[in-house]
Amino acid sequence: MNTQTDIAIADRQLGGTLMELRNITLRFGGVEAIKNISFDIREGEIRAIIGPNGAGKSSMLNVISGFYVPQEGEVWFRGERRGPVKPYEVARLGIARTFQNIALFDGMSVLDNIMTGRLHRMKAGFLSQALWWGPAEREEIENRAQVERIIDFLEIQNIRKTPVGRLPYGLKKRVELARALAAEPQLLLLDEPMAGMNVEEKEDMSRFVLDVNDEFGTTIALIEHDMGVVMDLSDRVVVMDYGRKIGDGSPDEVRNNQEVIDAYLGVAHD
């Protein structure tokens, strides 16, 4: 890791707490996927959650996004305790996410896919939509302009009318990021944004993640397996293993944590 990025990260001003997770425990039947974990996500930071397979990272992300409701513990978002929410209400709270296995709408064009990211902002009534008159058309054009900004930003202008099903994997990942960004979220959750990519695609994606964080000021929480990427991108890292939190701090702190090294290199668990 070069020293310049070290300095850049050290210089960054982190804001107040955006989300706080207190003593979260999540069970599926008899299995404890998450055991009494607490950590926070601060405004404007890139927060990584790492850990070996089956550590409970994706479950954690699902708790943050409100898809799973933990049996114990509290989720505080923007200074308020968040009760149980319906999955479709989460977008309105300002949380958007991408998925580990791409979850795009294959039958729709890239443009339509990204437009769906703004669905929760569309207010035109049924009649206006049916007659394509007044609010519906105006709303469509306004939101299209917003979406085009994101298309420019992620450099996917040339494929905007292509059906998503025809795109290669790397571009699909980018379209999915675009869809999440279109929602203009405060908190963006990325579930393995670089899984299955080659080096060049990873570099592109890393640049986009940093740019999103930089230009839009979006807070990002991400899960990633590529340690090089995680250490370069993130401001702070949570390490999980077997549902427990075994490390939390800056990339350097985490890297030198004995428990983390054990989890990754493997020692006998008793």
Add this chain to the structure above:
Amino acid sequence: MLYREAGDFKTSYRDDGQTFPIRLDRVAYYAVLIVAFLIVPFVINDYWANAVVVPFLIYAIAALGLNILTGYAGQVSLGTGGFMAVGAYAVYKLMTTFPEINIIIHILLAGGITAIVGVLFGLPSLRIKGFYLAVATLAAQFFLVWLFNKVPWFYNYSASGQITAPTRTVFGLAVTGPSTSAAAKYLICLLFVFILAWVARNLTRGTLGRKWMAIRDMDIAAEIIGVNPLSAKLSAFAVSSFFVGVSGALLFSVYLGAAEVGEAFGINKSFLVLFMIIIGGLGSIFGSFAGAAFMVLMPVVLKNLLVGQFGWATDLAAHFELMIVGALIVFFLIAEPHGLARLWALTKEKLRLWPFPH
């Protein structure tokens, strides 16, 4: 003026989002409208209206409706015949109870009543998907037909159990009843087709359409994005049933004139409309029309060919017709599983590059 988009630059999002982005398509669309509204009514005769054009228009509405539900929102339905029956019986009750009110309002109200019934039978879709939902809607089909058979109130206690459309006029022109002219039947159906197809296009290209397609393509992701599956699915059932109800109302009042529920709106009708959208193309407005045209025209063409041309006996031709239509459906599905709409899209794509495909 060739079929090109080169040089036809769009400078606003409004232009870019229009239905026919290529100029030749737009011109063709307006030409079809002019011919349909201003020329056909003066040349149409009874044979063409009854055998081809009117059923095509009416089934096109039903196909649009089912395509919204199945093609756009991904909810399979085998209850189309039942919902058409709701539209037919609703318009019958309205026509006979309030004879002074305009038939067009009755037909729209019949669509509204069907929409409510459709939402009720759509409720299981919140819990079940795919084949299981198809079976649940099949229950709607059989229940509704049974209901209209068993409860005499629906057919005004008539001795035959049939419903018969009384004469009703629009601007002094009879559109239902025995004295209706071919042109009047044609015009009233065309009017509904034109408006409803336009509404279907508007709904499917905007917010609601994206919600439906998101639910169809990946319901979990749709939910995370902020689509309420309850309202998305039920709105699809409502809109779809409205279309199907209007089509049932027109089929009974304008086309058939008299109907018996089991015969006119049985399970066969559900399959017929389902075949239309599968052959025409799921999730396509054009496909709904193409499928309806195929399923209405094919038997007529075959009959003319076999009986008129080859001089076969009518009953033999009728059986052969069924077999050929079946074989053609199989052939089409193998050759182009995405239907006539995809075939048309591919043709247009080729045409765009013609004569220099490289």
